[in-house]
Amino acid sequence: MRIIYLATKDLKQILQQKKSALFLLIMPLLFTWLMGIIFNQNENHDPRLPVGLVVLDDGVLGPHLRTLLNDSDTIRPLTPDQTDTAFIEEQVHSRLLAAVVVVPNGFSAMALDGTMPQLEVIVDRNTPAGQAADRSIQLASTRLLGAVQVARLSAAAAGHSESDAAWQAFVLSALDEAIQAWLNPRAKVVVRPAGIAASAPKGGTQASSGMMVFFATVGMITPGYILLSERHSRTLARMMTTSMTRAEVIAGHVLAMFIVCLVQVVLLTIFGQFIIGVHYWHAPGLTLLMASALAFWSASFGLLISSLARDENQVVLLVLGSTLVFGLLGGTFFPLELTNQSFATIGHMMPSAWAVDGLQDIVLRGSGLISILPTVGILLFYSTAACGAAILLLRRSLKN
Amino acid sequence: MTNEIAIHIKDLHKSYNGFTAVQSLNFTVRKGEIFSLLGPNGAGKSTTISMLSCLLAPTSGDALLLGHSISKTPRAVKEVIGVVPQEIAVYDDLSARQNLIFWGRMYGLKGKQLARRVDEVLDLVALTDRQHDRAGHYSGGMQRRLNIGIALLHEPQIVIMDEPTVGIDPQSRRKILDGVKELNARGVTVLYTTHYMEEAQELSHRIAIMDHGRIIGEGTHSELIRIVGGLIRISLTLRQSPGNLIEMWRALASVHSVSEENGAISLLVKDSTSILPVVFESTARAGISVTGMDVQEPDLEAVFLHLTGKALRD
Ligand SMILES: Nc1ncnc2c1ncn2[C@@H]1O[C@H](COP(=O)(O)OP(=O)(O)O)[C@@H](O)[C@H]1O
Ligand SMILES: [Mg+2]
Numbered sequence: 001m002r003i004i005y006l007a008t009k010d011l012k013q014i015l016q017q018k019k020s021a022l023f024l025l026i027m028p029l030l031f032t033w034l035m036g037i038i039f040n041q042n043e044n045h046d047p048r049l050p051v052g053l054v055v056l057d058d059g060v061l062g063p064h065l066r067t068l069l070n071d072s073d074t075i076r077p078l079t080p081d082q083t084d085t086a087f088i089e090e091q092v093h094s095r096l097l098a099a100v101v102v103v104p105n106g107f108s109a110m111a112l113d114g115t116m117p118q119l120e121v122i123v124d125r126n127t128p129a130g131q132a133a134d135r136s137i138q139l140a141s142t143r144l145l146g147a148v149q150v151a152r153l154s155a156a157a158a159g160h161s162e163s164d165a166a167w168q169a170f171v172l173s174a175l176d177e178a179i180q181a182w183l184n185p186r187a188k189v190v191v192r193p194a195g196i197a198a199s200a201p202k203g204g205t206q207a208s209s210g211m212m213v214f215f216a217t218v219g220m221i222t223p224g225y226i227l228l229s230e231r232h233s234r235t236l237a238r239m240m241t242t243s244m245t246r247a248e249v250i251a252g253h254v255l256a257m258f259i260v261c262l263v264q265v266v267l268l269t270i271f272g273q274f275i276i277g278v279h280y281w282h283a284p285g286l287t288l289l290m291a292s293a294l295a296f297w298s299a300s301f302g303l304l305i306s307s308l309a310r311d312e313n314q315v316v317l318l319v320l321g322s323t324l325v326f327g328l329l330g331g332t333f334f335p336l337e338l339t340n341q342s343f344a345t346i347g348h349m350m351p352s353a354w355a356v357d358g359l360q361d362i363v364l365r366g367s368g369l370i371s372i373l374p375t376v377g378i379l380l381f382y383s384t385a386a387c388g389a390a391i392l393l394l395r396r397s398l399k400n
Numbered sequence: 401m402t403n404e405i406a407i408h409i410k411d412l413h414k415s416y417n418g419f420t421a422v423q424s425l426n427f428t429v430r431k432g433e434i435f436s437l438l439g440p441n442g443a444g445k446s447t448t449i450s451m452l453s454c455l456l457a458p459t460s461g462d463a464l465l466l467g468h469s470i471s472k473t474p475r476a477v478k479e480v481i482g483v484v485p486q487e488i489a490v491y492d493d494l495s496a497r498q499n500l501i502f503w504g505r506m507y508g509l510k511g512k513q514l515a516r517r518v519d520e521v522l523d524l525v526a527l528t529d530r531q532h533d534r535a536g537h538y539s540g541g542m543q544r545r546l547n548i549g550i551a552l553l554h555e556p557q558i559v560i561m562d563e564p565t566v567g568i569d570p571q572s573r574r575k576i577l578d579g580v581k582e583l584n585a586r587g588v589t590v591l592y593t594t595h596y597m598e599e600a601q602e603l604s605h606r607i608a609i610m611d612h613g614r615i616i617g618e619g620t621h622s623e624l625i626r627i628v629g630g631l632i633r634i635s636l637t638l639r640q641s642p643g644n645l646i647e648m649w650r651a652l653a654s655v656h657s658v659s660e661e662n663g664a665i666s667l668l669v670k671d672s673t674s675i676l677p678v679v680f681e682s683t684a685r686a687g688i689s690v691t692g693m694d695v696q697e698p699d700l701e702a703v704f705l706h707l708t709g710k711a712l713r714d
Contacts, residue, residue, distance in 0.1 A: 002505060002506060002508070005502065005505040005506070006506070009491075009494075009502050012494075012498075013491070013493055013494070016493055229492075233487070233488070233489055233490070233491070233492070234485055234487040234489040235489045235490065235491060237455055237485070237489070238483070238485055238489040238550075239506060240454075240455055241453045241454070241455060241478060241481070241483040241485075242478060242503075242506045242507050242508075243475050243478045243479055243507075243508065244506055
């Protein structure tokens with residue numbers, strides 16, 4: 001009970017501080033709105049690598065290849081302004097294009113006749129972009145020629161011979177079907193290496209969840225002031241002359257910080273749901289669980305900062321400094337899915353990365369309790385570590 | 401006052417990385433007594449108080465408060481004591497009433513009892529009129545009174561006060577000293593620390609003089625005065641530096657001791673009438689003018705001077 005009275009006293013003091021409203025609500029709402037605008041402008045931008053497609057063939061396979069290339073997550077085909085070799089090589093060399101594919105004259109005819117023609121690919125295989133583009137081109141080419149094989153085999157199976165008048169029509173329609181099958185597979189296997197996702201979160205979701213996590217720790221500035229002033233005014237030590245135990249005193253302060261952050265996060269999810277249209281509340285239980293894990297992390301972080309800082313300026317510096325590191329590395333400003341593998345790995349050393357992941361898992365990927373629990377567990381781990389360090393530091397003020 | 405013991409300190413020591421702040425402390429405070437620890441800054445008073453309030457673990461030794469050991473049963477000790485820290489440990493951004501309600505809850509009070517005690521304490525520390533103002537807007541004296549009031553909420557049998565009148569106006573000090581006496585009249589045992597000898601003299605049944613972490617003299621006021629015998633203290637202020645006058649006076653047979661601190665000279669003498677002419681003559685001969693002089697009957701200041709060879713106040 002005394003823990004609750006202590007937390008209530010802290011909350012009263014936190015609410016009396018004018019800065020609280022700024023750090024807890026005004027700034028996060030403003031930043032969510034701004035980040036949302038920035039992300040939405042990039043929404044129309046196709047992030048796939050540009051690949052030039054030059055079709056010197058007048059058969060059916062050129063358009064089919066374009067369709068297959070366009071289906072890729074990695075590359076997007078476009079037609080170069082000029083088709084002479086020097087110009088194309090220059091475009092690849094200066095990296096305006098990741099690669100250029102040339103469909104040589106007579107390609108379709110040869111393929112339909114049963115020989116295996118080669119596509120010409122101009123690419124710099126020493127660059128990661130070149131390698132990625134090359135792999136995607138090879139994949140499209142294999143699929144195209146595979147579809148031709150399938151069409152020829154089904155024509156033979158249907159009893160048509162190549163000299164038949166109907167053969168050509170049959171093969172072309174079978175080819176259409178085979179290509180369609182690649183575009184709409186019955187079952188799709190998605191292999192998603194860390195850091196490179198098929199779909200990065202869209203603007204609103206990233207802005208809302210990222211800023212929520214970012215400001216969860218920024219919001220610890222005023223609660224941090226309160227605990228710091230308890231240390232300085234020696235009221236913290238005085239507390240230990242009552243029969244309160246050290247654990248009760250720490251629990252009371254952590255509880256206040258936890259409540260502050262939980263209320264903040266819940267208000268921001270309500271804003272996210274109704275103003276930005278991010279579906280936080282389609283799974284209220286899970287969202288509350290993630291919000292609590294995030295609030296516990298923030299509270300532990302706040303406890304640690306206020307036991308480290310020597311004065312109010314240091315509270316601000318330490319909170320903003322570490323939150324910026326967590327935020328920039330940990331995917332609160334831009335999705336880690338858009339970064340390379342080593343950045344994403346480092347990013348996932350930040351508790352903020354897990355908090356963002358957890359929220360986006362619920363909102364975007366419809367994850368259930370079981371898939372959320374490890375994320376919650378990792379946040380609890382970070383929280384416990386921060387609390388432990390804070391308690392060691394606070395022993396000086398809380399001698400018993 | 402009874403002969404029952406309220407506080408029993410047994411060979412208490414505290415050192416910080418080799419520096420000894422308190423050593424071989426032994427004394428007892430009887431129930432119903434006001435007992436003062438008198439000593440200059442750095443004597444070890446606050447260190448002693450911190451150990452008695454179970455905030456600081458002693459390096460060795462123990463103390464019993466109403467029979468409860470500070471090292472073995474600190475929680476039981478905390479139940480029976482109220483501690484007034486040297487710092488003003490209150491919440492500036494809360495009113496006096498909010499502060500008292502909060503601290504009352506921390507002491508485990510609730511409901512009607514809490515409300516009654518808050519009113520009584522506000523009355524005792526004379527803050528009823530200003531109870532709804534923020535403590536941060538109070539004068540130093542009012543803050544000191546609130547600081548004291550908090551420690552009285554749970555009606556502790558022992559109240560420990562660490563320099564509760566430092567840095568306040570005479571009127572507030574008067575209120576506080578009267579409050580301490582009133583508290584004591586209701587049967588509360590008070591352990592009081594101060595570096596003002598007048599306070600120790602006015603309040604205490606018994607006094608322990610502390611310096612460099614040790615108790616160097618202990619007893620009632622008159623017992624302590626007897627240490628200096630019939631010695632009288634002469635305080636002098638000179639316009640110029642005394643030069644070798646001090647050595648000269650020290651050599652006189654009826655002068656017990658001479659000390660100089662920040663231009664103020666104190667002489668402990670057996671008989672002022674025979675010494676004063678000598679003092680004036682020697683200063684005149686040295687061409688030094690006397691700007692102030694005071695002759696005092698034996699007091700605690702003189703006792704301190706006698707025991708340590710230096711003045712209590714700096
Ligand atoms: N935490 C500490 N670390 C080292 N020395 C200390 C510490 N606290 C007090 N001291 C030293 O112990 C001595 C006694 O201090 P204190 O008990 O505060 O004296 P008083 O209250 O009589 O003025 C002083 O010399 C002080 O510098
Ligand atoms: Mg002190």
